[in-house]
Amino acid sequence: MKLFTKIIACITTFAITALSLCSCSTQKNNQNTQQSAQQGAVKEIRFLNFKPEIATKYEQIAKVYESETGIKVTIETAANNTYEQTLSAKISTSEAPAIFQINGPTGYANWKDYCADLSDTEIYKHLTDKSMAVSTDGGVWGIPYVVEGYGIIYNSEITDKYFKLENKATPYKSMDEIKSFKALKAICDDMQKNASLLGIEGVFSSTSLKSGEDWRWQTHLANIPIYYEFEKNGTDIWSKGADEIKFEYQENFKNIFDLYITDSVSDRKTLGKKIVDESMAEFATGKSAMVQNGNWAYEQISKVEGNTVDEDDIKFLPIYTGIEGEENQGICIGTENFLAINSKLSEAEQKAAADFIYWLFSSEKGKDFVVDELSFIAPFDTFTKDETPDDPLAKEVVRYMNTDGIKNIPWSFTAFPSQKFKETFGSALLRYAQGTITWNDVVATVVNEWKTERQASEK
């Protein structure tokens, strides 16, 4: 009898709690369905933004979109280097983002269960170069929304000063004549010798090799030798990529990397402490004449306090590494920013998300934001030739894209096997710079890591 009462008590309490909880939620649900039935549309979409530096601008866009369509766009931003973490944490909650970003084939492999097929969306139809989209397994899973370019950013005021030096030891008279690694090395070495005359501390800004700050080398610079190797072997990064690499053009990588760390503001032994911000600040304050980075860095340069670089003096030079035929090489142009739509959400929500993206890249207001505020070079035919951002580096990217006879290098690093590969590569570069391992060790590390990481990721 006692046991019986106990059980009854238990069950009743459980039932009461459960009931009250249920009734709460059903009420809510009812309200929701009623509301959406009345308006026949989704009220809110969530967008997980990748670029913290432009988060506030997205919020302005969201406000305008809400006032125009009544649909609220909630912008959430992941802090630097934490996008994957933030996305994993958010996507299985009830506040899952409708629009998120993947970084290419490798990112797609991780998120394929969540990527909706975008081949029927309006925005895909307007994509100028369809080969840029993430399209495998018979669908389109990610659409690039911005084209970016990187190379060696140089301050033409300082280089002009150099070309006017009386005691310069090179025959070159302007940057237009610098068309090969040989020429680049010659002027850099000579500029380094005359550093005090030029008022700089070194030709190149510090090669930031602190862990987490080394992506300019283990990803961006590494792209060049790997691209040439892929090209030689006919490797297609979108379908399969490569299971193994030989790092055939390691000599070329070493050429430019040695130049960066030798003709530098900082001693090569101190590079383990350097971060990207510091490097950009050195360029902005005129301590260095060159720095390898992309057009996204313009904002960073212009915001540095005590900035001495004139806007018109900021130019791009291709990263020459001593590869045959590099006279016609351009800068590295591509993207690792692909928008994806969450396939786990309802049809209506997916549609609303696609509509927002289309609005942003096709309506007059949206386009103004993209060009003027976000400074994106958008790869859609809804943009006319004049509708490009007017910061100096973006202009340079457009110039390289539209110059005939120049072969720009695509971003092949989206097919690098894993984040771990890049990290290991970066720490090997650091140890090489510090002098604790030899260059051959670096090459061996890269080749081995590629193989093991490919195997590890395939399963």
Added chain:
Amino acid sequence: MKNNLKKYFPIFVLPTFVAFCVSFIVPFIMGLYLSFTKFTTVENAQWVGLENYIKAFTADDSFIHALWFTVKFTVVSVISVNIFAFFLALLLTRKIKGTNTFRTIFFMPNLIGGIVLGYIWNLIINGVLAFFGADITFDAKYGFWGLVILMNWQMIGYMMVVYIASLQNIPRELLEASQIDGASPLQTLTYIKIPMVMPAVTICTFLTLSNSFKLFDQNLALTAGAPANETEMLALNIFNTFYSRTGWQGVGQAKAVIFFILVALIAFIQLKITSKREVSE
């Protein structure tokens, strides 16, 4: 009356029980389950059996390396933290002027968060090593001793407070009696003070042991594993496994389960051993 209370026992316990389930049991079981699956998020898990556990040890030697590094670090820091903390406590229970100020100062580092502390020490150590043309990323031993120093700096104050409380609880008459019997200060220390503070030793070793073993933010901020993951401790290794490879979340989870078992086991054994040595008054 008693009977009535018993009858309603389940009802009174229910809210706490539900909370316990929601916030502890369910996540724990889910974590355990996920370690046997391949998943990107908790929703799309696929059962793979023991594969993750095998991969954790065989795919590369980073986990074993991290384990040894953690063990070495734990041994060194448990010993050093406790010795320093105990002697500081002895010093500050004497009647010196300004003991309270000193106690406060020594305790303060414990109030600073791990990440901040890591960056501060990163600057200090790099500043010192710069004289020798190096920095903390040059050699794993710099990172190791850097972590030990950091751990000591942070934990000594806290442990010192525990030891002080315990030393002050030693009955006066015991110390006076020993003095009358002619015990030297060293004898008082070894035969009276140390046995009497054994309960504090149990607590302090437990706290330092589990804290050193689970160290994460200090590790991340001070070395982030540099050079080449050689100073990567277990928690950081798990974190890196989880996020730096596509499809390896399950392996990270498996490592986390192994980590949990290890921590629980070590703490259990340690508690057993030290509590045996406690004496009652």
